[in-house]
Each structure stands twice: as structure tokens, then as C-alpha cells.
Amino acid sequence: MGYAAARGGLAAIEFAENLVQELRDGHPSSPLETDQVTGRLRLLVDRVMGEAGLWAPEFTAQALRQAEGDVIEAVHLLRAFKSTLPRIGISDVVNADDMIPERRIVPAFREPGGPQILGRSTDYTARMLSTTPRETKPKVQPAGVTPAEESLDVIPPMQRMSDVLRDMQLLVDRRRTDDPEPFDITRMPAKPPAPRSARLSTMARAETGALVGQWYRNILGPDGYLHEVTLGEVRHGAMPITVTHPVTRNPVKIGEYRVTEVEAIEDLDGIDEDRTLFDIGYGLCFGQNERKAIAMANLDIACHRDGQRSELEQSILMTTDGLDSSGFLEHLKLPHYVTFRSMIERKIAVRQARLQTSPTESKP
């Protein structure tokens, strides 16, 4: 007797909910504090905020606790939570150069304008699993100054690589003089051909693995083609968020959030393209999530160059959202016995039709 056919469906659900709650919240280990999650699992928190499209570290910690570490579940909790929040305003337009960089690398040049900051990264650290505990008690900071603040004073100005290329007249100029409203994917579904803002915002909150996989497939899969990409900027740091005060009309900084920003320089070698120029793809996402921003920048320019020839844009717009893909996959767990019964019936019908078919049916 399947769970669907039994009466008392509500009882079954409530029992399941209680079981989850008891085992999760009643686990004998110490409770997971919010700052333990935001402080010691920060990259996980960053990833979840990026996929939820909501910057809210404490709520994210709660979502991860409630979801017992399931990233998609945590993202779902946050997005559904966001649906209930009223939109009280829209921030002022952000200038990416306002970022206070904690990390900045420029693979394209040895000495770019401004410093390269390795920053907080394990890229060049050997991946050796450490089996001894390393967590220490919190350090006592000298009064008034944090190490990060110290180094901020001495960072020279960073010249964006896209600006350098533009000065060298090596860059396709796709700057606009108009200022169109960006496409709001939370209000209207995007479909190809879509404006670039729709593509970028879709990717900004796409599932990290889906974007990386889409990129990898586009490069090496049977239906893609190789792109020659060099990264111009990989930056991570804090951005101020500014709103216009409703009464005074002055700009007011109301907080900060962190982003990863990537500019990917693409070598143009297509028949219809100008071989003397480069073009740029752009990636931006919440928190420190470099593989996502790099994949995003690569796919941005790949899509632009593809120019609707293939279904790349359709794949990106329609198949990279984590909640859509996981939800649809897991819906297979729902009862499907009506459809299945209908399938069995058709198979029997085909079998009967074959027995009845006269051998001369398709001959003159």
C-alpha cells in the first residue's frame, strides 16, 4: 500500500516533519551558532546567497541549519523568504570601481596598472588534507585597527584591463549611450533572443555547478567549440550599497556586500569578426565565488558571439537555475501512477494491434 493511497496523508507528513525536526534540532552535538556558519563556512554562505539572489548572511546561516547543509534546500528557503519581503526601494546604480578590493588578479598582463593582490585564496596552496585540528581561539585585535584597514591606505589605483585595451584600440566598443531598464527576471520570464541584462541576471543567480558544467560542455562537449579566453580581471571585495534618501534626496550608504567580478577577454577569430580586436565577457556574483563569476563571464561572451546560431542562450536561460532543475528532477518522487497505468494500457494496445495486423497492410 503506497503512501499516496493511504488515508491520513496529513498524519504521514506531520510525522515526517517531526522526525526531521527532532533528529536535526535534537542532535547530541553542540548547536551550530550563526557566527560559526558565517565565520567558518563563509564560502558556503557566499555560494548560497549568490544562488538565492539575496544578500543576508545571518538568514543564510539559518537556512543552512534548517536545510541540514543541503545547498538547494537552503537556496529555496531564502528565495521563498525573499518572495514575502516587500520591495521598499531600489539602490542607486552601482559602479564596480567602487569596490574595495581584497583580492585582484590579472592573468593577461604581468604588470597591470595597480597591484595584483593574491589575497585570501588557496589557489597556490597544496591540497593536503589536514587531520589535526587547526581552529584556534579568536585573536585579540589591537584596539582600533584591523589588518585589512591598514593595507587599504596604501593600495594604488587599479586600472581596469578593459580600459587599457580600449586605450590601445584593441577592444570592440559595445558601450551604450542610452540607459535601458534592465530586464527583471523575477517579474517576467526571459526567453531567447533576450537582452544581455536578462542573460547576466539569470547567470548571477544560477546554480554554480550548472554554470561551470555549461561552460565545460560548451568548450569540450560535442556541440560546443573552443574559445580562446584570457582573464583580464578577477576581483573580490566589498561594495557599498547606496540609496537616495526619500526625503533629502541625498545618497546614503546603507550597508555593504561583497562580490566577485570577472572580465574575460576573448580573442575574436570568427569569419564575421574583426581579427584585430578583442571582446569582453562580464561576470558578477555575490560573495567570493570565483569559479561562478569566471564561468559567467565566459558564457556571456560565448553567447554574444554565438548570435543565436545555436541554442546556447536557450540552455543558459532555461536550464541553469538550481531550483528549477532540482525541483523538476525530484518531482519524479511524486506519485505518477495515473500516467503509468495509461502507459501500460497503451503497451497492451500496441501488442494487440500487432497481433491483428495483416501482413499485407502496407503492400499495394
Add this chain to the structure above:
Amino acid sequence: MNSTVDEIAGPPHSVPFALLDEESKREIRRALLQAVCIPGFQVPFGSREMPVARGWGSGGLQISLAIVGVNDTIKVIDQGDDEGVNAVNLRRLITSSTGIEETSETDEATIVQSRHRIPEDAMASDHILVLQVPVPEPLRGIERNMKELERMHAEGDYSKMWVSLYEDKVRNGVITQTTGYPCLVAQRYVTATTPIPRWDIPRLHQAEFLTLFGAGREKRVYAIPPFTDVEPLTFEDVPFEVEASNGAKCRLCGSEETFLVETPGSESRWSCSDTAWCRRKRTK
């Protein structure tokens, strides 16, 4: 002058009536009105993130929440069963956020939200049927490119669908579409009838009730208004076949006139998919 975010935001919000804020509900209703004006046409809408996962009824849920009023009574079924766990979850979400009455009797309901079935009891003009749709595109199996799909619907060019029905009949001797049989609505748009069984298709044709279809993941809604022609696509000399049950009867109520589902085994046992209908017949 200093203001806090709280002051700008206004009084603390609680979860609104029917989970969605008024603007969202209005937007969904506008999409539904368009859908009713163009029977069978898939209208895109800004599908909201819901407490149920995509693919689990988020679209049907948004429709029910957008149209529900304080005097409505809700029935929710899955495979025809009020007690299916997903139906239970959806129903309690609706009732807890609206305070409205729930029922398992089709007669008593004003909104029936369903996954994969139409209730056996006849519904009338005071009913609205809301169907949950996994894949709203009827041509998905024969064409993948979204722009080409748009063109096919826009021009009423369904030749690829007819060729696939021809090939099906030639290869298999019968048309083997199972549930979600493609139908021509109001002689204009070919529509995915969600995975309702073929058994239920004739009941959409010239129905007295309004049927609304919600695809939350794909972000589309469509509608079949009352008294609309709904014709399953088939050749005029290949009769449309509903699921045959070869004289099987419901082991609980003895019915032969309802859609039955099977429990396989050495002794095949059939029962009504519509559990509420079955229970009522037994208790009469």
C-alpha cells in the same frame, strides 16, 4: 533628518492573505485574463518562488492563491486522491494562509486544484478547475528550439505534430500517446492537457466550468474557458481511445464507470482513482 530602514519600510509585515502580496496576485490574474481571452495560448508570467518546489505544483498553487477569496472552498487532489501527501501539503498551505474551508467533496468545492486528474463528479459554472502542469509545451517532444516553437504556434503550423501522429500509427498500429494528449483548443492552439488521462479529455470539451493551467517552473499559464471546443488530435478514421479496463471493477465500490488504477500482482486489483467519489458511493 535621520530615518531608520524600519521607518522607511513601514510597519512590520506579516505573511499576506494567500501568501502572495497584492501586486503579485494582480499580475497573475492579469496573465490569467489574457489566457482566458486566448484559449489554449501559453501566457508567460513572473512566476514567484513558492514554499513548494518547482515541479511540485508551484504554478497551480500560484493560480489558486491569486483567485481565492474568503468565501471559497478548496479541494486539492493528486492522482485523484485527496489524501496524497503532496495534495495535503498544498491544501494546508492554502487554508492556513487564507482561513478558507476545505473539502474532499467536489460539489462543495468552488476551486479544485488537481494534479493529473479531473474529478469524476460533474462540475458546473461555479467551479474553477486548476490543473498543475509539469511541461506546458505540447510540441516539446518534436521540437526543441524555443523560437521555432513560438513560430509554430503563431502560424498554427502543427504539421510536425501531425507527422509524428502518422508515424506513431504506422509504427505501432495505434496512436500511443498516453496522458497529456495534445488537443486543439477553439480550433486554434494545440495545447498540452497536462498528464490527465485520456479518460478525462472528453470532459474538457464544452465543459461548464473554467479550467486554468499553471506551469510554475516554466512560468506560463493557459486556460480553457467554459463551452470551448477541445478536440484531441487524431485522424478522422482513427478514433480517439480512452484507457480501456476490460471490464475491471473497483474492488471497493464496484464501479466500472470511473477511471480505475491498478495494484499489480498475481491477482490484479483495481480501484477508483477518485477516492472521494469512491468513498461516497460506498457510504450511500
Add this chain to the structure above:
Amino acid sequence: MVPSKENEMTMTKSPIITPQAAIRVRGLSKFFGPIDEGAIARTGPEFGTARDPLSGSIVAAWDVNFDVAAGEALGIVGESGSGKSTVLRCIAGDQPSSAGSVHLMCHDEGRTNVLDLSPAARRKLRIDQLSVVYQDPAEGLSLGVTAGGNIADPLTAAGWRNFEAIRVRARDLLDRTEVPLDRMDDIVRNFSGGMRQRVQIARALANNPPIVLLDEPTTGLDASIASGVLDLIRGLLEELDLAVVVVSHDFAVIEMLTQRCIVMQHGRVVEDALTDQLLEDPQHPYSQKLVTAARS
């Protein structure tokens, strides 16, 4: 009909209009890239190119004019790059034209220039008014569909809804095009090139269109296979009252199938004559060269 002068920018004025012309083409032109008077003047047979050396633009076809009556077959002959396929694709609607007009008696009694119709309207014409047989059968067929299914396609598009009637009609057409009927339910991908071409012809005739365009119908087939297909086409043209345009670089094909033909070179029409007369006594030096080469 008098050939138009290459160095005149203005289009040829409408010559004698054949009262029963099923197809009327006037001033049909196709360019790639920006075009001015100079580009027209710098291209054509005298210059040995269709490509304007100054701008790089291409005058793929310029000021093509002809009429075809019902029951008549017109050939367009030239080497590759002559513009002959371009002309066919513009009439078919596979390619947008740049200038000119095409009037079809079957559409609005020839009162509308079909080049002005929307792409959707052009597609509707392809159901039962105008068919194309392509050099590559894969272009005119769905390879993953059966032979019968490929014929069911235009039939259902024209509103056929009776399965048996569709089967009967498909059998008739396959029989007429000499495709073995026991292969009717095989998918076309499993057919040889010659057999695929026959299925394509059967499909093209499904809705009895008054106009059929054939683009190099036997090029790419083995000689022995090709001659069989040519015989078939000739038989069909004799039997049916179609207005036909045959594009080919092969004079043998033109000779076998057409009564009149036009010769194209570098996008221009250089000669326009009865097929027999052209083969016997070509006037234009290029036509002479082509005929001589064909005869040897």
C-alpha cells in the same frame, strides 16, 4: 525577349506579358552588401565577376526577367556562381530578394508581388502552390521520418485528416515516382541518394502544386541513377500541367526537360532562347562556350 543591358541601372520595363503566365518574374535582383550604381556598373560578364572590386559587395543576381506558362518548363543554365540558384531560392522564398517582383497566377490571380508577402505567407504558398526539389534531398526531406510520413507532411499541412486517404495518396505518389511500396514505412535516412530524390519528388507533388522549382535535381547522383530520375521527371512534366523552372549547369538536363531557357553569367542573364535553338546556334560568347563544352 531581349536581354537587358548590364550597364543600365534602370530595370527593364515590363515586356509583352504572356496572358497565361503562371510565373512572372521582373527585375529580380539579389545583392550582398551595400550597393550603388557603380557596383552594378563594375560587375557582370564584361568584368568577369559578380563582386564589386571597390566595395566588396556582391551582385549575385541583377534584373532577371522571365515568364513561365502552365505546362511549360524553363531552364536556367550557368556555371556555379552564375546566380541561377540564387534566383530559384528568391522565388521559392528560401532567401530574401533585394529588388524586383514575382507574380504567381495561383496567388491572388497574379495581382500581388509575392516578394512583398510576410515570411509566414510565403511559407503557406509552399504547402500547395509552389514546391521545390533540392539538389540535396536532405534539404527537402525529414531524414528521420518514413517515406510515407514525408508525404503525409504536406498533405496534413493542407488539411488532410483521413489516415487511410493519406496512405492511399502516398502509395500513389511513391508508385508514380517508382519507389518500391514495401519501403513506404522505412525512414528515408536508410534510402540511397537516388531513392531519396524520388521521395522528394513525390513529396513535392503531394498537393498538386501548379508550380515546381527544381534545383540541380540530378547533380550528385550516379550517372545511371541520374538518368532514371531524369526520365521520371520528364514523364511527370509531360503528364502534369505544371509550370516548371529547372536550374542546372548540365545542358543534358536542360535539353531533356525544358522548352526554353535563359543563360546566366556572373549574376546577369546573357541569353534567352528556345532550348533547341540555343543548343544549335548559341548567340552569346558565353553560351557558345558552354554549349561547346557540353557537346564535347
